[in-house]
Amino acid sequence: MLPSPVNDVHKKKKRRGGKKEQLKRQHRQERESLQDNMDDDDAEAFDTPAFASRNAGAKGLGLFATRNIEPGERLIQEPPLFILPKQDTMNAAIVESFMHLRPEQRAAYLGLSSYTTCTAKTQAGAAETSAAEDGATSSPDVEDSDPPTEETGCLAEQVDHRSCASDVQHLPRSFDIEKSCKPPNLASGRGDPSLEESDKLELSESEATTTVLSDQQPKVDVPNRNVHDLEDALQATTTDSDTRSGVGDTADDGDQQDRDSDRCVITESLAVHVVNIWRTNSYMLDDGINLDSAGVGLTASRLNHSCVPNVYTAYNSTSGCMTVHALEPIAAGDELCTAYINGAGKLRSERHAQLSMWGFTCTCIACADGRDESRRRDIKTLVNKVEKVKKQMLEGHVDLPVAQIEQTAGDLLDQATLMSEEGLLGPDLADVCFGAARCCMLIGRREEASALQTSGIGILLRSYGIDNPICIAALQAGDLDEA
Numbered sequence: 001m002l003p004s005p006v007n008d009v010h011k012k013k014k015r016r017g018g019k020k021e022q023l024k025r026q027h028r029q030e031r032e033s034l035q036d037n038m039d040d041d042d043a044e045a046f047d048t049p050a051f052a053s054r055n056a057g058a059k060g061l062g063l064f065a066t067r068n069i070e071p072g073e074r075l076i077q078e079p080p081l082f083i084l085p086k087q088d089t090m091n092a093a094i095v096e097s098f099m100h101l102r103p104e105q106r107a108a109y110l111g112l113s114s115y116t117t118c119t120a121k122t123q124a125g126a127a128e129t130s131a132a133e134d135g136a137t138s139s140p141d142v143e144d145s146d147p148p149t150e151e152t153g154c155l156a157e158q159v160d161h162r163s164c165a166s167d168v169q170h171l172p173r174s175f176d177i178e179k180s181c182k183p184p185n186l187a188s189g190r191g192d193p194s195l196e197e198s199d200k201l202e203l204s205e206s207e208a209t210t211t212v213l214s215d216q217q218p219k220v221d222v223p224n225r226n227v228h229d230l231e232d233a234l235q236a237t238t239t240d241s242d243t244r245s246g247v248g249d250t251a252d253d254g255d256q257q258d259r260d261s262d263r264c265v266i267t268e269s270l271a272v273h274v275v276n277i278w279r280t281n282s283y284m285l286d287d288g289i290n291l292d293s294a295g296v297g298l299t300a301s302r303l304n305h306s307c308v309p310n311v312y313t314a315y316n317s318t319s320g321c322m323t324v325h326a327l328e329p330i331a332a333g334d335e336l337c338t339a340y341i342n343g344a345g346k347l348r349s350e351r352h353a354q355l356s357m358w359g360f361t362c363t364c365i366a367c368a369d370g371r372d373e374s375r376r377r378d379i380k381t382l383v384n385k386v387e388k389v390k391k392q393m394l395e396g397h398v399d400l401p402v403a404q405i406e407q408t409a410g411d412l413l414d415q416a417t418l419m420s421e422e423g424l425l426g427p428d429l430a431d432v433c434f435g436a437a438r439c440c441m442l443i444g445r446r447e448e449a450s451a452l453q454t455s456g457i458g459i460l461l462r463s464y465g466i467d468n469p470i471c472i473a474a475l476q477a478g479d480l481d482e483a
């Protein structure tokens with residue numbers, strides 16, 4: 001369209017519309033160019049990842065920084081292979097989701113490490129052996145780790161809210177936790193001779209039978225030996241169907257070929273392995289509001305645990321991606337570690353009890369022998385102390401005595417300081433800041449409240465990234481400029 005003189009005059013008039021307009025335009029341009037730069041940086045960051053996967057000694061594989069990393073840098077952004085609602089993380093749902101993956105995804109999934117907490121009724125030994133053969137360096141001798149304090153190895157307090165390795169509470173009602181989830185020595189029958197074969201059931205009868213994801217019969221008869229055999233068989237199933245199709249296939253043949261290559265034969269042992277991989281690698285998909293879904297991300301699955309994590313794993317419910325962000329500066333060569341559990345207010349023995357679900361004893365800096373635990377103990381005391389008041393405030397009690405709110409503000413500030421000193425820099429710290437901000441606000445300490453709110457938002461931005469709905473909501477609620 002040719003420029004119209006009328007439009008031109010109008011534009012000029014508009015342009016002359018005052019300095020305010022000009023400033024606004026300038027700001028908009030600055031914002032746009034900043035956004036462009038950010039996009040470029042992101043593209044660059046994902047072209048050349050800031051980390052590489054390599055051997056992490058006794059931990060198996062791990063992810064290590066290949067260059068210096070800034071706090072808040074997004075390191076991983078990947079859609080989970082599959083997601084399950086938390087209340088549905090039954091074995092059958094896990095196995096079914098696995099069967100619906102594409103063959104190459106199934107192969108990648110089976111390449112993840114698996115700690116054998118659960119074994120098949122008829123194959124207790126085989127499943128355990130296969131996990132070890134599978135390079136699951138995460139399956140140490142149980143004698144080496146803290147012994148579980150109950151015969152089952154599954155304590156109520158081992159149920160964590162961050163990850164699903166300890167999803168025992170979400171197993172089907174008919175599922176007997178006492179019998180189903182055992183450390184490997186018990187499961188294999190080696191550790192407890194009194195254990196009956198029937199006690200070794202992991203999958204319920206209906207879940208454990210051979211299942212075929214196709215209306216046709218499997219072309220490969222899968223022997224119940226170990227997971228490597230099963231993987232080979234799985235591979236053979238797809239290869240067989242691949243080689244069957246020849247030149248000159250019709251479109252129908254193509255469809256048939258697609259269906260064939262999707263075919264997946266599941267035996268009891270493979271099903272158990274699939275479930276154990278889920279238990280070992282799935283994350284609660286923390287979108288900052290709900291923790292009611294879980295998923296497995298191929299890259300994030302290689303992150304090992306530290307009780308002083310330097311990265312945070314989250315879920316962006318808008319993009320549908322799992323994300324991993326740096327919580328602090330990470331030097332080239334350092335390992336990227338996330339926290340499998342929420343261990344802020346927990347002492348080493350409590351953390352270790354929870355982590356036994358993944359089959360290792362943590363040796364991170366916070367777990368080192370002789371490490372002074374007084375700071376964690378103080379955090380624990382404060383967490384318990386403020387819990388009641390926090391609950392009352394969340395329930396909308398505005399008539400709390402000022403002295404009590406002042407005391408709570410002080411306690412939360414102390415907790416935030418201790419957590420920062422302990423290197424606990426994730427969203428839990430943000431929660432403490434927001435709690436303290438709310439207390440300060442209630443007693444008229446507005447400036448302090450605003451500073452705490454800003455710190456909390458900064459932590460959320462570093463942990464989740466600016467495009468995560470939780471950050472967008474926090475920015476809308478808080479002070480945009482200061483954040």
Ligand SMILES: C[S@@+](CC[C@H](N)C(=O)[O-])C[C@H]1O[C@@H](n2cnc3c(N)ncnc32)[C@H](O)[C@@H]1O
Nearest residue numbers: 059060061113115138301302303304305358360
């Ligand atoms: C989600 S996978 C992590 C990646 C795994 N290392 C691999 O090779 O694929 C979890 C398993 O890694 C191992 N692991 C993770 N953190 C560890 C740690 N701090 N110390 C020892 N082993 C660890 C355990 O065997 C655990 O069951």
